[in-house]
Each structure stands twice: as structure tokens, then as C-alpha cells.
Amino acid sequence: MSISDSLWEAPAARGPVTGKIRVPGSKSLTNREMVLSTLADGPSLLRGALWSRDTQLMLDAIKSLGAKAKVVLPDSTSTSRVDIEVSPAHYLSWRANTAQATSGCERTGSAITLAEVDCGLSGTVMRFIPPLAVSLGVSARFDGDPQAYLRPQATLIDALRQLGAVIVEHGDPGSLPFTVQMPSESARLSSPAESLTTPVVTIDSSGSSQFVSALLLIGAALPQGLFLRARGKLPSLAHVEMTIDCLAQRGVTVHQVKSGYLNEWKVDPAPIAMRSVRLETDLSNAGPFLAAAAVTGGEVSILDWPEHTTQAGDAWREIMPRLGVKISWENGTLTARGPAGGASALHGIDCDLSAYGELTPTLGAICALSSEPSRIRGIGHLRGHETDRLKALVTEVERLGGRARASRDEIEFLSPVTKPGVVESYHDHRMATFGAILGLKLPGLRVREIETTAKTLPDFVQLWSSLEGLA
Ligand SMILES: O=C(O)C1=C[C@@H](OP(=O)(O)O)[C@@H](O)[C@H](O)C1
Numbered sequence: 392m393s394i395s396d397s398l399w400e401a402p403a404a405r406g407p408v409t410g411k412i413r414v415p416g417s418k419s420l421t422n423r424e425m426v427l428s429t430l431a432d433g434p435s436l437l438r439g440a441l442w443s444r445d446t447q448l449m450l451d452a453i454k455s456l457g458a459k460a461k462v463v464l465p466d467s468t469s470t471s472r473v474d475i476e477v478s479p480a481h482y483l484s485w486r487a488n489t490a491q492a493t494s495g496c497e498r499t500g501s502a503i504t505l506a507e508v509d510c511g512l513s514g515t516v517m518r519f520i521p522p523l524a525v526s527l528g529v530s531a532r533f534d535g536d537p538q539a540y541l542r543p544q545a546t547l548i549d550a551l552r553q554l555g556a557v558i559v560e561h562g563d564p565g566s567l568p569f570t571v572q573m574p575s576e577s578a579r580l581s582s583p584a585e586s587l588t589t590p591v592v593t594i595d596s597s598g599s600s601q602f603v604s605a606l607l608l609i610g611a612a613l614p615q616g617l618f619l620r621a622r623g624k625l626p627s628l629a630h631v632e633m634t635i636d637c638l639a640q641r642g643v644t645v646h647q648v649k650s651g652y653l654n655e656w657k658v659d660p661a662p663i664a665m666r667s668v669r670l671e672t673d674l675s676n677a678g679p680f681l682a683a684a685a686v687t688g689g690e691v692s693i694l695d696w697p698e699h700t701t702q703a704g705d706a707w708r709e710i711m712p713r714l715g716v717k718i719s720w721e722n723g724t725l726t727a728r729g730p731a732g733g734a735s736a737l738h739g740i741d742c743d744l745s746a747y748g749e750l751t752p753t754l755g756a757i758c759a760l761s762s763e764p765s766r767i768r769g770i771g772h773l774r775g776h777e778t779d780r781l782k783a784l785v786t787e788v789e790r791l792g793g794r795a796r797a798s799r800d801e802i803e804f805l806s807p808v809t810k811p812g813v814v815e816s817y818h819d820h821r822m823a824t825f826g827a828i829l830g831l832k833l834p835g836l837r838v839r840e841i842e843t844t845a846k847t848l849p850d851f852v853q854l855w856s857s858l859e860g861l862a
């Protein structure tokens with residue numbers, strides 16, 4: 392991988408930072424809705440969807456599997472908020488209505504011989520699309536960024552094999568690139584996914600919740616539904632709840648049979664309803680703006696914060712007060728008020744972030760500026776994110792004169808950062824925004840490849856610069 396020369400000088404705060412920010416739509420919701428729209432019983436409209444690298448890759452992916460999708464109405468206030476129309480893929484889709492659910496499925500002929508899917512560095516694309524291809528009966532080759540080859544895929548490959556797909560791995564075992572080959576029509580009819588009994592798929596869920604979400608998303612589209620058994624820890628519980636909720640909004644019930652260290656879910660075959668939906672604000676991406684208020688003793692509001700949501704980022708409402716940041720929500724606007732004195736007045740925190748792991752780099756930036764030590768637990772699975780986030784956080788904190796330590800499943804922030812430097816983003820959008828937060832308090836700090844924020848927030852630099860109180 393080449394090291395880019397692009398260095399962005401992060402603006403420092405002159406004093407308390409203030410602002411009212413409108414963050415684009417949620418990546419996790421946008422990409423789930425595109426997958427479900429591909430399997431739906433009619434056209435869907437996704438209003439205020441996120442338009443970023445991850446969602447563009449998802450749109451291309453569902454198109455390559457036979458969905459028709461187009462961006463209809465760029466939002467006039469932001470190029471990263473769009474409306475997306477999706478018509479389902481009908482090539483080999485199951486039609487699991489009540490009559491057919493008992494007798495099998497109805498298929499129409501596929502025109503696709505081999506789809507090509509670029510996953511970029513997107514976890515949702517690399518985990519959600521291969522099962523979608525299986526459910527549609529489309530063979531597809533999956534590739535991505537070189538760094539994506541390091542993200543765990545073995546669990547998913549194994550699950551697809553359990554469903555009867557043939558997987559040809561082109562690189563290291565259990566990673567991208569690979570090809571999903573659908574068996575011939577006759578072989579397919581005897582494969583587990585198409586037998587007359589519900590297929591049982593057993594996986595180890597400890598690496599990523601996305602394996603679970605990926606399989607639940609297609610369960611209702613399989614002719615006999617799906618029984619999913621997941622052993623081991625289940626990280627990012629909030630994202631699994633989001634998956635179940637998105638399915639419920641489209642008329643699909645996921646029955647949780649067991650929970651705990653062994654989770655079991657049953658999804659019956661059912662039509663997935665078409666849907667017109669307005670996508671919620673991305674609350675994880677709202678985090679760095681709330682952090683700006685926290686570390687400068689400022690006041691930042693996020694517009695269009697949903698009252699009820701399954702998003703992991705809603706946990707900011709509980710996390711921020713523990714740090715000494717006041718949070719209020721009124722009429723859809725969430726406001727964070729940092730303590731007078733900013734970073735030096737923040738409390739240290741000891742918290743289990745396993746259910747909301749993607750908030751770690753942002754919380755890590757706050758912890759790295761606080762003079763009290765902090766500990767974030769339950770986040771070992773972040774080693775398989777865009778980069779090994781535990782390692783990256785320790786490296787960057789130490790580069791800037793702070794002290795941090797990572798062990799298998801947690802990270803400790805022992806003493807605060809003291810000096811500016813170049814923060815590496817490792818192609819990780821959340822490491823790039825981690826650098827921006829630190830830059831508020833360390834004048835002269837630069838972030839390598841701030842453009843990597845385009846993965847989920849292409850407007851980041853513009854939105855960040857709109858904060859008031861920056862030098
Ligand atoms: O399903 C999703 O949309 C996501 C699930 C989580 O993945 P992991 O369970 O791998 O942490 C999360 O961290 C990621 O940002 C998005």
C-alpha cells in the first residue's frame with residue numbers, strides 16, 4: 392500500500408467550539424436498506440440516504456446482482472444526502488409467498504453469468520453481498536482494497552458453503568478475493584439452501600456481528616427460511632438489533648430462539664416488503680462533533696437526531712454524561728455541552744463498548760486528551776476493522792507523547808497526548824476523525840489522508856470547518 396503525501400492541517404480550537412451540524416444519513420441503515428430492497432416484492436425509495444464510498448460500492452454491488460438502482464434526487468443542502476430508488480433483482484429470486492413457502496420457490500431465469508463486486512474496504516459490502524448473491528442464485532467474484540484482504544471472511548465463506556454454495560478462494564484462505572459459484576440447477580435443488588427443510592447454519596460470531604446480520608438479511612428470501620446458530624461472543628449487538636428492526640419494518644419476523652454465548656435465530660420464508668423510508672442521521676459520525684464540544688468546553692448540536700433508534704451512535708447519550716459532558720435532546724436536536732475547562736475537566740471512563748465498538752476511535756480521542764486515565768473494554772474484534780484499531784490507537788497516542796496500552800480485548804489510555812505530529816489514518820475514516828479531534832487541542836497537528844473520511848462522510852472537512860471557534 393502506498394503512503395499518500397496528502398497531509399491535512401487539522402484546525403485548532405481558539406476556545407470553546409460551537410456549531411449546529413446536520414450529519415448525512417446512516418451508512419449502516421443505507422446499506423441494509425439497499426440489500427433488503429434488492430430482495431423486496433416491489434420498488435423501494437430510500438430518502439435522505441448516505442452517498443459515500445461505502446454506499447456507492449453497495450449500490451454498484453446490488454446492480455451487479457440484478458437490482459435496478461439509481462440516485463434520484465441529490466439533496467440541495469449536501470451532496471452526500473441523496474434519494475435512491477431500488478427495484479428488486481428478479482433473476483433468480485425466491486418468491487416465498489404463503490402458498491409457495493410450503494411447496495418450494497418460484498424462479499425466473501438469470502441473465503448474469505458472473506457478477507464482479509468491488510467491496511472496497513467496506514465491511515457491509517464484503518459481508519452482506521456474498522449471501523445476497525447466494526439467495527439470488529447469482530455467481531459472483533468478490534475483491535476489494537488490499538487492506539480489505541486482512542479483514543476476516545472465513546466465517547462467512549464457511550456459512551455460504553453450509554448453504555450449498557461453492558467458494559473458490561483466490562488469495563489467503565478465509566479472505567478476499569474469492570468467487571461464489573452457484574451450483575447447476577440440478578445440484579442446487581439438492582443443496583441445503585434449497586432442500587425442503589430449513590437449513591441450519593452454524594457460525595462463530597466473535598469476529599464480527601456483520602456475519603450474523605448478513606445471514607439474517609437473506610433468511611426470509613431462502614425457500615425454507617434459515618435457522619442461524621452463532622457460537623461465541625456476539626459483538627456490536629446494536630447492529631444486530633438494527634438488522635432485526637429493518638427486517639421487521641418490511642414484515643419479516645426474526646425469532647430469537649436462544650441468546651447469550653450461544654445465539655440462535657429462526658427466520659421463516661416470507662415476502663420482504665418494498666418500502667419508502669427516510670434514513671436517519673448517522674449517529675456514529677455525529678460523534679466527532681460531540682467530541683469537539685467535549686474537549687473544548689463548547690456546545691455543539693446535531694440536528695435530526697431520532698428520538699428512538701437502533702443505531703450504535705445513540706449510546707453517545709449515555710457515554711457523554713459519564714465523561715462530564717451535558718447532553719440534552721429537544722425536538723429532534725441533540726446538544727452536547729462540554730465542561731468549562733474542556734479536556735482537562737473531563738472524567739476518565741471505564742466502559743464496555745462491545746455493543747457499540749465502532750465508537751471506539753472517537754471515544755479514544757476524548758480519552759487521549761483527558762488528564763484522567765480511561766479503559767475501553769470488549770473491543771478485541773476491532774482488530775478486524777478497517778485497520779487493527781487497537782494497535783493504531785496506541786501507536787498514534789504514543790506518537791503524540793501520550794501513553795496507551797492495548798491487550799487482547801481492551802485499550803487503556805494512561806496519560807494524555809502532549810505534542811502535535813502527523814496522525815496516520817491507515818485508510819480508516821474513524822482514525823482520520825480521531826486525528827481531527829486531537830488537532831483541536833494540539834495546534835499544528837496534521838492528519839494523513841483525511842480524504843479517507845469519504846468512506847462514510849465525504850463532507851467531513853467542510854462540516855468540521857463550519858464549527859465556530861476554530862483558529
Ligand atoms: O452491520 C453494520 O452496519 C456494522 C456492524 C459493526 O461491525 P462489527 O460487528 O464488525 O464491529 C460496526 O462496527 C460497523 O461499523 C457497521
Ligand SMILES: C=C(OP(=O)(O)O)C(=O)O
Pocket residue numbers: 512513514515749776777821847
Ligand atoms: C467498522 C466500520 O466499518 P465497516 O462497515 O467497514 O465494518 C466502521 O464504520 O467503523
